[in-house]
Amino acid sequence: MGKKPRPRRSFTPEFKAEIVELCRRGDRSVGQVAKDFDLTETAVRDWVKQAEVDAGERDGLTSDEHEELAWLRRKNRRLREDVDILKRATAFFAKETR
Numbered sequence: 139m140g141k142k143p144r145p146r147r148s149f150t151p152e153f154k155a156e157i158v159e160l161c162r163r164g165d166r167s168v169g170q171v172a173k174d175f176d177l178t179e180t181a182v183r184d185w186v187k188q189a190e191v192d193a194g195e196r197d198g199l200t201s202d203e204h205e206e207l208a209w210l211r212r213k214n215r216r217l218r219e220d221v222d223i224l225k226r227a228t229a230f231f232a233k234e235t236r
């Protein structure tokens with residue numbers, strides 16, 4: 139029998155910052171911090187990596203840039219849908235006026 143997948147949980151930015159701080163202190167390994175708080179090691183490593191990017195210590199998109207990118211992608215999708223609707227409406231009215 140395989141392990142049951144864990145339910146997806148969400149954590150506040152404050153909680154993540156606390157966990158990252160515990161990892162940075164260096165008195166416990168990332169694995170130990172993850173175990174102590176019943177978190178996956180992968181999630182904790184990702185939080186540490188993102189904190190390093192946000193602090194300018196590592197290359198990559200900051201949290202704000204991730205947020206902006208997601209917003210721009212949503213907006214882009216909506217605009218494409220609007221253009222699609224307008225094209226169909228234009229084609230419809232072009233047929234009607236012949």
